[in-house]
Amino acid sequence: MSVAQSAPAAFTGRPGALARLRRLEPASLVWLVALAGLAALVAVPLLRLLVSSFQDTDTGAFTLGNYATAYGHLRDVLALGNSLLYAAEVTLVSVVLAVPIAWGIARTDMPAKGFIRAMILGAFITPPYLGAIGWILLGGPNAGWLNRVWMALTGSGTGFMNVYSFGGLVFVTALYAFPYIFVFTAAALELVSTEMEEAANILGAGGARTVLRITLPLVTPAIIGGAIVVFLDTVALFGTPAIIALPARVRVMTLVLWQFFEFPVRAEAAAAYAVPLVLITLALFWAQRMVLGRRGYVALTGKGGSRRLARLGPWRFLILGYALLVVALAVLLPFAALGQAAFSKAWGQGFSWGNLTLGNFRALLADDNSRQTIAHSFTYSAASATLAVALALIVAYIVSRRLVRGGAVLSLLCMAPLVIPGIVLAIAFYATYAPPPIALYGTASILVLGFATRFLPIAYVNCMAALRSLNPEMEEAVRILGGGRLRALARVVVPLLKKNLVGCWLLVFIPATRELSTAIFLVGARTRVISVMMLDLSENGSFETLAALGFFLLGVTILIVALGYRLLGRDFMLRRS
Amino acid sequence: MSEAARPRLSLQQISCAFGATTAVDRLDLDIAPGEFVSLLGPSGCGKTTTLRMVAGFVRPTGGSISMDGEVISSPAASLPPERRRMSMIFQSYAIWPNMTVAENVAFGLKLRRMDRGTVRRKVTEMLQTVRLGGLAERYPAELSGGQQQRVALARAMVIQPRVLLLDEPLSNLDANLREEMRFEIRRLHDEFHFTTVYVTHDQGEAMVTSDRIAVMNHGRIEQIDAPYLLYTRPRTRFVAGFIGRTNLLAGACAGEAIAFDRFAIPRAAFAGGETLSGEVLFSVRPQSIGLHRAPPAAGDGVALVEGRLLQRTYLGESWDYVVAPLDSGLRLKVAALPAEVFEVGETVWLRFDPRQMAPIAG
Numbered sequence: 016m017s018v019a020q021s022a023p024a025a026f027t028g029r030p031g032a033l034a035r036l037r038r039l040e041p042a043s044l045v046w047l048v049a050l051a052g053l054a055a056l057v058a059v060p061l062l063r064l065l066v067s068s069f070q071d072t073d074t075g076a077f078t079l080g081n082y083a084t085a086y087g088h089l090r091d092v093l094a095l096g097n098s099l100l101y102a103a104e105v106t107l108v109s110v111v112l113a114v115p116i117a118w119g120i121a122r123t124d125m126p127a128k129g130f131i132r133a134m135i136l137g138a139f140i141t142p143p144y145l146g147a148i149g150w151i152l153l154g155g156p157n158a159g160w161l162n163r164v165w166m167a168l169t170g171s172g173t174g175f176m177n178v179y180s181f182g183g184l185v186f187v188t189a190l191y192a193f194p195y196i197f198v199f200t201a202a203a204l205e206l207v208s209t210e211m212e213e214a215a216n217i218l219g220a221g222g223a224r225t226v227l228r229i230t231l232p233l234v235t236p237a238i239i240g241g242a243i244v245v246f247l248d249t250v251a252l253f254g255t256p257a258i259i260a261l262p263a264r265v266r267v268m269t270l271v272l273w274q275f276f277e278f279p280v281r282a283e284a285a286a287a288y289a290v291p292l293v294l295i296t297l298a299l300f301w302a303q304r305m306v307l308g309r310r311g312y313v314a315l316t317g318k319g320g321s322r323r324l325a326r327l328g329p330w331r332f333l334i335l336g337y338a339l340l341v342v343a344l345a346v347l348l349p350f351a352a353l354g355q356a357a358f359s360k361a362w363g364q365g366f367s368w369g370n371l372t373l374g375n376f377r378a379l380l381a382d383d384n385s386r387q388t389i390a391h392s393f394t395y396s397a398a399s400a401t402l403a404v405a406l407a408l409i410v411a412y413i414v415s416r417r418l419v420r421g422g423a424v425l426s427l428l429c430m431a432p433l434v435i436p437g438i439v440l441a442i443a444f445y446a447t448y449a450p451p452p453i454a455l456y457g458t459a460s461i462l463v464l465g466f467a468t469r470f471l472p473i474a475y476v477n478c479m480a481a482l483r484s485l486n487p488e489m490e491e492a493v494r495i496l497g498g499g500r501l502r503a504l505a506r507v508v509v510p511l512l513k514k515n516l517v518g519c520w521l522l523v524f525i526p527a528t529r530e531l532s533t534a535i536f537l538v539g540a541r542t543r544v545i546s547v548m549m550l551d552l553s554e555n556g557s558f559e560t561l562a563a564l565g566f567f568l569l570g571v572t573i574l575i576v577a578l579g580y581r582l583l584g585r586d587f588m589l590r591r592s
Numbered sequence: 593m594s595e596a597a598r599p600r601l602s603l604q605q606i607s608c609a610f611g612a613t614t615a616v617d618r619l620d621l622d623i624a625p626g627e628f629v630s631l632l633g634p635s636g637c638g639k640t641t642t643l644r645m646v647a648g649f650v651r652p653t654g655g656s657i658s659m660d661g662e663v664i665s666s667p668a669a670s671l672p673p674e675r676r677r678m679s680m681i682f683q684s685y686a687i688w689p690n691m692t693v694a695e696n697v698a699f700g701l702k703l704r705r706m707d708r709g710t711v712r713r714k715v716t717e718m719l720q721t722v723r724l725g726g727l728a729e730r731y732p733a734e735l736s737g738g739q740q741q742r743v744a745l746a747r748a749m750v751i752q753p754r755v756l757l758l759d760e761p762l763s764n765l766d767a768n769l770r771e772e773m774r775f776e777i778r779r780l781h782d783e784f785h786f787t788t789v790y791v792t793h794d795q796g797e798a799m800v801t802s803d804r805i806a807v808m809n810h811g812r813i814e815q816i817d818a819p820y821l822l823y824t825r826p827r828t829r830f831v832a833g834f835i836g837r838t839n840l841l842a843g844a845c846a847g848e849a850i851a852f853d854r855f856a857i858p859r860a861a862f863a864g865g866e867t868l869s870g871e872v873l874f875s876v877r878p879q880s881i882g883l884h885r886a887p888p889a890a891g892d893g894v895a896l897v898e899g900r901l902l903q904r905t906y907l908g909e910s911w912d913y914v915v916a917p918l919d920s921g922l923r924l925k926v927a928a929l930p931a932e933v934f935e936v937g938e939t940v941w942l943r944f945d946p947r948q949m950a951p952i953a954g
């Protein structure tokens with residue numbers, strides 16, 4: 016039934032339930048399903064998390080006992096403090112790593128920009144736990160490659176670094192977190208009009224002073240935005256702490272949460288322990304508002320806003336040197352070490368013909384178990400990407416075309432997972448969907464739903480941006496000719512946005528293939544995924560197989576990214592969204 | 593050279609090429625202290641490039657620029673902008689959105705290490721002058737376009753620049769505001785007398801603001817003169833056509849007279865007429881041609897020509913007529929007051945006044 020047919024019925028019929036039912040377009044049903052999906056994925060689990068933190072495990076009665084259990088031990092409270100310190104330090108280091116390079120690339124004539132960008136993309140798509148393994152091979156107390164080189168050079172009996180330390184944890188985490196800040200900052204710097212800087216020049220400010228007083232302050236919102244993402248990501252990070260902090264006996268929140276899930280599972284206590292994380296997040300966004308205040312940051316007029324690259328002369332090699340150092344630490348060195356391990360019988364034996372082998376890859380592909388694991392990762396990720404994009408597209412459409420009241424609430428729900436640490440989301444999902452009668456625990460469905468929810472914000476932001484770029488008159492043309500909303504969506508919107516949607520799908524698919532913190536709480540014996548397998552391998556010290564698996568995952572990712580570049584243009588990954 | 597006669601700014605044979613395109617081509621320009629000079633010309637003629645060379649953002653590929661007798665730009669060396677003690681107002685205003693109005697204006701003063709009290713006093717005074725008294729603590733996003741423009745002016749002027757540069761500062765404003773701000777800019781110049789270079793492609797703007805206007809074309813200055821002279825005595829065909837509307841009449845020197853298509857005027861009637869020779873082109877403004885029903889009293893070298901009215905357009909403040917002299921292919925634009933109504937097809941008398949006819953080179 017199309018609008019054209021139903022409208023007269025609505026006008027002539029008696030007002031009442033029947034008329035309203037008749038007026039119901041098929042499109043409305045789709046809207047309702049999407050809204051219900053959104054509620055089930057985001058609203059219900061979060062409410063459930065809050066409620067169960069106040070519920071007794073056995074009776075379900077109201078209690079504050081969970082909070083007592085969660086925060087009853089001083090060491091668990093200290094772990095919270097550790098996490099905040101850890102995240103703050105990582106954020107600081109990331110800013111120091113990212114901002115100079117972003118400035119060099121966006122505003123100067125630094126050479127080799129393409130290479131540096133590619134390497135930063137490399138750091139971006141490297142799962143942090145894989146990078147951490149690389150750094151264990153490099154900076155392990157005595158056996159690490161860098162320490163061995165150091166000892167050989169200086170004749171000293173001990174190495175000069177130990178990744179198994181708080182400092183090591185911060186350093187290794189920052190190496191894979193800084194690309195966020197880089198992306199945000201570089202994008203903002205590209206928008207600053209050169210006239211802003213020239214206005215300071217002509218008033219008497221030299222090059223360095225202009226950068227510090229004008230250029231960087233103008234992009235503070237971007238830097239702060241990136242820093243918040245890094246901070247939240249780090250607080251919620253599970254993989255790197257599990258690999259590095261655990262052996263180093265540094266206790267952070269995520270590890271404590273993990274302990275609540277060891278037998279006997281105390282999900283309610285975990286929920287109680289996780290609730291403050293959400294509060295911290297909210298506090299951060301409030302603080303951001305306060306800092307930025309009434310100031311504006313975007314240029315106010317369009318004309319004359321061109322960007323000329325600053326000529327640095329010989330200094331451009333200094334900034335290039337810095338960028339090379341950073342990408343060497345983040346990508347080149349760890350991957351050299353991982354590569355060596357992946358093709359060795361035993362990585363510690365070093366480079367020799369006898370040690371060289373393809374056995375690690377062969378073993379990986381020959382083993383049924385690991386083959387299944389790999390297949391799980393890719394199928395679950397594909398399913399969750401599809402689900403997330405479909406849901407996000409429909410909600411974004413509803414919101415952007417103002418089809419229902421309360422669009423802001425829908426937006427908020429879609430964006431909420433962004434500020435919910437993955438690990439908290441996983442606990443919320445566990446609390447909602449593990450208990451009977453739903454009892455999804457250990458099934459593929461719960462992983463797919465979990466991943467889809469976790470990356471829903473990425474999909475939503477991209478769909479929203481895509482829809483904004485589309486003139487609504489395109490659809491109105493369909494409707495005036497008698498097509499319904501759904502037809503407009505299927506025949507006009509989706510085909511026009513095909514490229515954007517594919518890009519959006521990839522942007523969900525790629526992180527889903529390596530997602531660890533959500534998976535670790537939701538996998539069952541028969542739904543293991545690559546990230547969880549890697550963690551198991553590292554616990555067993557099977558770094559060779561792990562490295563081979565890592566290379567395999569990365570190889571597939573690079574193929575996908577390359578395909579994305581071909582289809583969608585160079586920008587689709589490192590774009591700020 | 594005496595102190596008074598020395599120009600504040602002197603551009604000598606200045607050139608700038610970007611690869612194969614020559615944006616500015618051996619341009620000469622002297623600007624006296626306290627003078628307001630506009631660079632006026634069509635899009636792409638090199639105005640912005642010239643201004644940016646003066647500011648020090650672009651290094652010339654030939655020639656030199658000196659300020660108070662000291663070379664500040666040459667192909668070999670260019671004093672960086674921050675050491676020129678100039679200010680500039682940009683097309684986009686470039687006021688920093690993350691600073692308040694007061695902070696924007698104070699920026700240059702703080703760089704000059706003035707103490708807080710002085711900075712505050714100067715900022716307050718300057719904001720009063722540009723009529724932004726109450727808005728010191730606003731952020732730029734909270735201001736209207738015209739107010740933002742005033743912030744840019746205040747920020748540039750508060751440091752008492754040796755030269756003030758403006759690059760199409762009004763192009764982002766709507767028509768009414770643009771009208772108002774051009775008077776404002778002139779008022780501020782009358783108050784402070786900063787040596788000013790003003791780039792625009794709007795002749796009205798240049799006329800209102802400038803002491804002298806330099807008309808540019810293809811990277812060179814075609815003519816530089818006071819606005820009045822530029823209008824009444826254009827020296828090139830380009831200037832005549834670019835500044836206002838005009839009729840171009842070809843004349844030939846023949847003995848003591850200059851012969852036009854349908855009439856002749858004694859050479860002596862023209863200012864400097866004795867130097868003319870051969871074929872000469874004259875620019876005759878539509879307003880300077882008189883329109884009459886019957887032949888008016890002639891005299892003083894004035895020429896009368898009979899013609900037929902071909903077209904008319906009423907513009908509110910004036911009539912626009914097109915008249916063809918009898919038996920001539922010429923089509924003349926003639927402007928007349930609203931009360932001077934003629935009908936299409938009517939026979940009319942055109943009155944040419946040689947004192948309002950400007951001979952043009954080339």
Ligand SMILES: Nc1ncnc2c1ncn2[C@@H]1O[C@H](COP(=O)(O)OP(=O)(O)OP(=O)(O)O)[C@@H](O)[C@H]1O
Nearest residue numbers: 610613614615634635636637638639640641642793
């Ligand atoms: N950075 C550059 N690289 C190459 N060509 C340039 C550059 N800047 C200007 N040009 C060229 O030099 C010529 C003069 O440019 P300029 O910006 O000075 O013109 P303009 O008179 O200011 O014009 P407009 O009124 O449009 O602002 C133009 O042909 C332009 O294309």
Ligand SMILES: [Mg+2]
Nearest residue numbers: 639640641759
């Ligand atoms: Mg220009």
